[in-house]
Amino acid sequence: MFLVGSGIGGYIAMNFLSPEGYTVAISDATIADLTALGFDSPEGFVPASQFSWEALSTMSNLWILIAGGFMVGFGARYAGGCTSGHAISGLSDLQPASLLAVVGFFIGGLAMTHFLFPLIY
Amino acid sequence: MKNLKFLLAGIFFGIIMFKSEAASWYRIQEMFRFQDFHMYGIIGLAVGLGVPMVWWIKKNQVKDFSGAPIVFQPKAWSIWRYLIGGTIFGLGWALSGACPGPIVVNIGAGYAGYAVVLISAVLGTFVYGFLRDKLPH
Numbered sequence: 428m429f430l431v432g433s434g435i436g437g438y439i440a441m442n443f444l445s446p447e448g449y450t451v452a453i454s455d456a457t458i459a460d461l462t463a464l465g466f467d468s469p470e471g472f473v474p475a476s477q478f479s480w481e482a483l484s485t486m487s488n489l490w491i492l493i494a495g496g497f498m499v500g501f502g503a504r505y506a507g508g509c510t511s512g513h514a515i516s517g518l519s520d521l522q523p524a525s526l527l528a529v530v531g532f533f534i535g536g537l538a539m540t541h542f543l544f545p546l547i548y
Numbered sequence: 549m550k551n552l553k554f555l556l557a558g559i560f561f562g563i564i565m566f567k568s569e570a571a572s573w574y575r576i577q578e579m580f581r582f583q584d585f586h587m588y589g590i591i592g593l594a595v596g597l598g599v600p601m602v603w604w605i606k607k608n609q610v611k612d613f614s615g616a617p618i619v620f621q622p623k624a625w626s627i628w629r630y631l632i633g634g635t636i637f638g639l640g641w642a643l644s645g646a647c648p649g650p651i652v653v654n655i656g657a658g659y660a661g662y663a664v665v666l667i668s669a670v671l672g673t674f675v676y677g678f679l680r681d682k683l684p685h
Contacts, residue, residue, distance in 0.1 A: 504676040540577065
C-alpha cells in the first residue's frame, strides 16, 4: 500500500504541484558533463532519452534499464537495505554496518558515474 | 483503515521524493559528481534529524500507532555483505538514477522506463534469493 501511495504521490507532484515546463535545475558543471556524454540539456524530471515511453523501443536503452534495475534489487537484498534503510535509518541508529553499506553505495555509484558512464554512453 | 494509513504515508513520501528532487536521475548524477550540495543536504538533514529521534524513541520506549514497542534490530557485522552488496546497489543506483522507492515515484510521474527498472529490480531480488546460500555474507 505504501508503494501504491508513492506512485500516486509521484503522479500528484508531477501533474498538480509542478509548474508548466518544469525542469530539474542541476548545476552547470553537471549539465556540461552530461552534454559531453551525449545527453540533451536537462528537460523535465529525468532524461526522456532514457525513461520515456518512446525510449523503450531502443534495445541499448532497454539493457541499461534492465541492468540498472537488476543491480538495485539484487544489491538492496544482498546489502540488507537501500538508501532509506541504511543511509537514513541505519545511520540514524549509528549502525557501523550501515556506514559500510553507504561506503559501498558510493564505491558503486562513483565507479558507475566516472568509469562506466563514458563506456556506456 | 490500516491500509489507508500506509497509502497516505506513501502519497506523502512520493510527493516529498518528487518535490525534493531526490528521485531525479539528474540529481543523482550531480551527487555522484560532487557538483552540488543538494542531495547531501537532503540526506544530511534526514540523518541529522534521525539521530536525535531514534535516541529519543529508544530512551522513552516510544510505541507505534498500534501500541507495539518500536524495536531497532542491530545489523550483524559483516564486511562482504555490506561492501559487495552495497557496491552492486550503488552501481544500479547511479545507472538507473533511482533507489527502490523513487522507482515507483517515477512510474507515477509518468516515466514508463521505470516500469522496466521495477520489473528488473524485483527479478534481482528473486535471483538473490536463489543465490543467497552461495554468496559470501
